[in-house]
Amino acid sequence: MNQTVQLLKALAEPTRLRIVALCRTGGDLAVSEFVRILGQSQPRVSRHLKLLTEAGALARIPEGSWVFYRIDDTGPVAGILTALIDSIPADDITFQRDRERLAAVKRERAEAADAFFSANAREWGKIRSMHVDQKEVNACLERLVGDKPAGAFLDIGTGTGDMLTLFADRIERGEGVDQSRDMLAVARATLEQEGLNHCRVRQGDLYSLPYENGEFDTVLIHQVLHYVDDVTGAIAEATRVLAPGGRLLIADFAPHEVEDLRKTYQHRRLGFADFEFDATFTEAGLHLDQIEHLSGDPLTVVVWSAHKPGINVRRSVGE
Numbered sequence: 001m002n003q004t005v006q007l008l009k010a011l012a013e014p015t016r017l018r019i020v021a022l023c024r025t026g027g028d029l030a031v032s033e034f035v036r037i038l039g040q041s042q043p044r045v046s047r048h049l050k051l052l053t054e055a056g057a058l059a060r061i062p063e064g065s066w067v068f069y070r071i072d073d074t075g076p077v078a079g080i081l082t083a084l085i086d087s088i089p090a091d092d093i094t095f096q097r098d099r100e101r102l103a104a105v106k107r108e109r110a111e112a113a114d115a116f117f118s119a120n121a122r123e124w125g126k127i128r129s130m131h132v133d134q135k136e137v138n139a140c141l142e143r144l145v146g147d148k149p150a151g152a153f154l155d156i157g158t159g160t161g162d163m164l165t166l167f168a169d170r171i172e173r174g175e176g177v178d179q180s181r182d183m184l185a186v187a188r189a190t191l192e193q194e195g196l197n198h199c200r201v202r203q204g205d206l207y208s209l210p211y212e213n214g215e216f217d218t219v220l221i222h223q224v225l226h227y228v229d230d231v232t233g234a235i236a237e238a239t240r241v242l243a244p245g246g247r248l249l250i251a252d253f254a255p256h257e258v259e260d261l262r263k264t265y266q267h268r269r270l271g272f273a274d275f276e277f278d279a280t281f282t283e284a285g286l287h288l289d290q291i292e293h294l295s296g297d298p299l300t301v302v303v304w305s306a307h308k309p310g311i312n313v314r315r316s317v318g319e
């Protein structure tokens with residue numbers, strides 16, 4: 001009961017109610033983003049965030065010089081909190097304005113990332129090799145996929161399509177989806193050059209993939225999640241298009257402190273801890289099978305392999 005009272009006290013203030021409502025729609029948000037949306041000073045916003053964290057409403061995720069906040073949906077007051085937020089009328093003018101400002105902040109961020117990929121589409125292979133030895137990562141992914149046919153394969157955030165070419169010889173059909181036209185132009189040229197007629201790419205957003213439920217046997221998200229602001233939403237959407245018995249592979253960085261990647265390469269997140277996807281996988285209905293670490297200095301790559309329980313009716317992959 002104490003915790004419920006503490007939560008209700010924390011929420012009984014307009015700015016704090018606005019903050020939790022923003023987190024409910026906005027995924028992980030950084031302090032500087034709250035400052036812009038709410039139009040209040042950083043010390044003030046930080047005080048509100050501290051109170052909300054202490055009351056169990058928000059989870060605090062420190063990362064280098066940034067701190068992200070999200071709804072603490074694992075805590076004891078999570079149910080009451082989400083019910084309260086959901087009871088706010090959709091047409092409330094203050095919350096509506098906050099949502100508009102949040103959308104503008106996200107749009108700006110997406111445009112900056114898109115401009116980066118447009119400017120660097122042809123150089124992407126070179127940029128990537130600065131991170132870690134890609135051959136090692138490819139070998140790990142191939143090992144995890146195994147020798148069995150990988151069926152229908154989806155590469156989310158395919159960029160220049162390198163992962164499609166890597167798996168082309170063991171898949172029945174390959175699809176790559178990406179929001180950057182320039183990256184896709186390079187991918188198309190490569191697929192054509194290599195005669196990979198069973199693979200194609202299309203423009204789309206990873207939060208609303210242009211595919212049917214359960215369409216793919218293997219789904220890969222390779223070096224994409226550190227750009228996105230709603231990792232949970234991205235994984236849920238990837239799971240939607242995965243067939244029962246199908247496999248989801250995620251490759252990204254382990255937590256690191258190379259702050260410059262934010263400025264120079266538009267990274268939003270400085271890597272992910274092993275446990276970070278635990279609750280998300282469970283919620284999405286996935287079963288985590290394996291985590292592999294490929295140590296590098298200063299960047300270690302981690303590969304998470306999970307599957308969607310059930311029998312794959314198309315082929316003998318899965319349980």
Ligand SMILES: C[S@@+](CC[C@H](N)C(=O)[O-])C[C@H]1O[C@@H](n2cnc3c(N)ncnc32)[C@H](O)[C@@H]1O
Nearest residue numbers: 157158159178179180183204205206222223224
């Ligand atoms: C670092 S690149 C990785 C490309 C590729 N997976 C690889 O490893 O070679 C990240 C890619 O994610 C794409 N991306 C970022 N946010 C996206 C979104 N919301 N929807 C679709 N693609 C997105 C970018 O356009 C970019 O091509």
